Amino acid sequence: MALINPYLHYNGNAEEAFNFYKSVFGGEFAMIARFKDLENPEQPFPEEEANKVMQIALPIGKTNVLMGSDVPNVLGKVNEQENRSKISISAESKEEADHLFNGLSAGGNVEMPIADSPWGSYFGMFRDKYGIEWMVDFDPKYNGQV
Structure with a gap:
């Protein structure tokens, strides 16, 4: 059966948020990748964004994974007050x-x-x-x- 795993976007504080979630749910990150990990020498990420989280995954329970990333500045800001989903x-x-x-x-x-x-x-x-x-x-x- 297919699984549904939430994917959350942050304005530069994804790692802080996921460390907070890890402190509540427990466990360890299955992965954490930063924008610098994809760095293309011909088009590098700006230095202030290189260490931001490109993708992070925290397994919760036996089959669920909470995932997320920071949104690069070039894509704009995430509206942190939206209320379309929980x-x-x-x-x-x-x-x-x-x-x-x-x-x-x-x-x-x-x-x-x-x-x-x-x-x-x-x-x-x-x-x-x-x-x-x-x-x-x-x-x-x-x-x-x-």
Whole structure:
């Protein structure tokens, strides 16, 4: 079956954000590549962008990977206030949901505190300190499997 892995864009702080996510989810980066790794001698990246992240991958769980990159200045800035999408996490327990919600929302803006919801799951929403929107859910009917 196909997998869906979120890919996030940052304005120069992808490595900082992913180190933060790693501190909450645990694990190690599967890869980290910088723009200088693709450097073409005929058209080098500007020095101030050479160490920015071209691609980073953090495995989460057994099959998921959170991926991201910095956006080179030539492509413009990422709108950090857009709200067209959220990353949804299905936890395996209330304790795991609390850990992920509290860890990832630290320094961010909680939109809906994690609590029992009217539809029967344990649910909360927030925007993290890097502008990424998340939903954390634990549904005992599915035991974290949606």
